[in-house]
Amino acid sequence: MYKTTGLTHLINSTKYSLQGLKSAFKNETAFRHECFLACILIPLAFFLGETKIEIILMISSVLLVMALELLNSAVEAVVDRIGTERHELSGRAKDQGSASVFIALCIVAVVWGESYFSNIRNIF
Template sequence: MVVQPDGQEPEMNKPRRRGLHRVGWAAYYSYRGIRAALENEAAFRQELALMLALLPLAFWLGETVEQRILLIAPCVLVVVVELLNSAIEAVVDRIGAEKHILSGQAKDMGSAAVFFSLFLVVLTWGLIAWDRFFVS
């Protein structure tokens, strides 16, 4: 915590909202984030389309509730990780356009996180499909 020279805590610039008022504003900010990602991030749009296409297939391929959850959860995870990756990229780009090794590493690590989440989708769907069509 930062303390001012007079020993007082600095005032926060964020309004202090509580209860349903805070939840409402949080939902509004989430909506703005999703809208910004839809408008500005092609990868987000592609991964969201993939998730929406796979959701009905999850109910067909999965034979149990557990399998359906295992098919849906990684798809949602891809979208979440892509939002975080886009946020990292936006912050790095906001800091400056000059090349810096740490900026590149931050963007590359975000991209790697998206890669691993996509790998999880392929692995999960592949194993459940294998179990359904070749083992059972």
């Protein structure tokens, strides 16, 4: 098999990425929930964000959750592919992947919370 370069590589990479998104949406409930929330939160960021930086941070925090959910799902798929028996390292890998998503959700809470409370302060 030969290695692609240039435009062919870009097209193939895009195709594989879209396949990954489709697979995650089809097979991962958490990813579907996060997509649903992103459809609400990303447009909302344009209304709630007061500066371009604030809007960028709000949108980026949501996208970070989705990116880490994809990585978490990939780790879980690889671990499950290796074997279904319980193993300490398999459990640790899955737990740490889940923890990365949790931390990203905390980032969303901090960014969106600060935006919300700063807007409330400006109103009063």
